[in-house]
Amino acid sequence: MKEQKAPLTKVQMVEVTSEDEGQRLDNFLMRFLRKVPKTLVYRIIRKGEVRVNKGRAKASDRVHEGDMVRIPPVVVPETKVVTEGEIPLGQLQRIEENILYEDNDLMVINKPAGVAVHGGGGVDWGLIEVVRQLRPLAKRLELVHRIDRDTSGCLLISKKASVLKALQQQIRDNQFEKRYLAIVSGQWPKRKHKVDLPLKKEHLPDGGWHVSVAADGKPSVSYFTLEQHLKGCDLVSVKLETGRTHQIRVHALSQGCALLGDDKYGDREFNKRYRPLGMKRLALHAQFLGFTHPVTGQWMLLEAPLWPDFEKIIAVLSENSTGRVEG
Incomplete structure (x- = not known):
């Protein structure tokens, strides 16, 4: 791995x-500051160091x-540069094998859990x-949207600036x-389908985020549907009307049903109890x-198959399964 001083020492x-x-x-x-941590990009915006037409601007402008x-x-003292051969071959193969759709304009990938989007x-x-x-010949590969590092599933990537612009619109x-x-802890409340609660995102000293329900937050709407009762928890599907940071996790928590395996908002003892079952x-x-x-x-509807660990935990916890959760 090569290390170098970031060549970002002049105003652009x-x-x-x-x-x-x-x-x-x-x-x-982020297209111009690809090697700069995302938290630093937001910091220079908040401090007013980024100007648009000589005026201050917000990240969402x-x-x-x-x-x-x-x-x-x-100033980034040491920046690691990803060079050819540095990304493990197994990871390259895993992503290649999980491309759900690809053409000259875009691609959709079934992202594994644990892999950051950038x-x-x-x-x-x-x-x-x-x-x-x-895809070294595709010069304008960009993320159309993001999902959390710990979340698996559909992620859309554009190959052209015009396609990125249209999709983000x-x-x-x-x-x-x-x-x-x-999968949520306990039982999802009966007849609770729509969760319409504003969410507020706050910066943490370590550069992360914490999201909570707050009257002065941004409008946020999620639709939950109970799919299956499991042992000590429920399988739900969620359709998003808005796409706020950690929206599903915090909206589920607001109903007393934290997501299984959620180390940030969930129940530590509950997660510990289910971890031996493979999730x-x-x-x-x-x-x-x-x-x-x-x-x-054309209208495109892509489905990302469940990863093996998710399939296994559903099978083990389903009502017809002999798997038991010790508590």
Whole structure:
């Protein structure tokens, strides 16, 4: 592994082109600061060091063609560069084998749990770095959206700036369909289908996030459907109307049903009890992803098969199973 000083010691003045019209400022910056930890990108925005047309801006602000974006010098003492051969061959093969769909414009991958969507923050590489190594001739590979490191399932990647722009506009217009499978502790409340509670995201000193229900939070809506009673927990499907950070985890917790394997919001003893049965991570899977193909106009609905650990825990805990949970 090579280490180098980050060559980000000069102010950059970047003009927004038509290809990046309407993109969020944080996403726009990350294309120019790929080797900079995500937390540092948000920090320079909050401190006002990033300027759009000489004015302060928020991470969620949209950039427009002709805007002039000032990107400040960023000091990163040591930056690890992912070089060819550094990502384990097994990881490259695993991602290649779990591409659900691919054409000249985009690709959908069944992301494994435990793989971050991008490097940074102490992570040498993420899924996007893997894909860039697998497809070196695709020069504009970008994440269309993100899912948590501990969540498995559908992740959409664009290959062209125009495709990225169109897909992110669909997200803003609530034209994406996102459906998840989750295992929650206890029993899901009867007749509780819609959870409409505002969520507030707060920065933690370690650079992470904590999300809670708060009156001054952003509107957040999730639809939960009970799929199956399990031993000591329930299998639910979740359809998102909004896509806030940790939305499913916090909305489930608000109903007294933390997600199995949730080390951040869940119950430690509950998780410990089920870990011997093979579920050693967050029981959340992005099962379906639906969108309109920006080039063909075709409605696409992709399904990510459950990973073996998720399938196993459902089988063991199903009512017809002989598996028992000791408590």
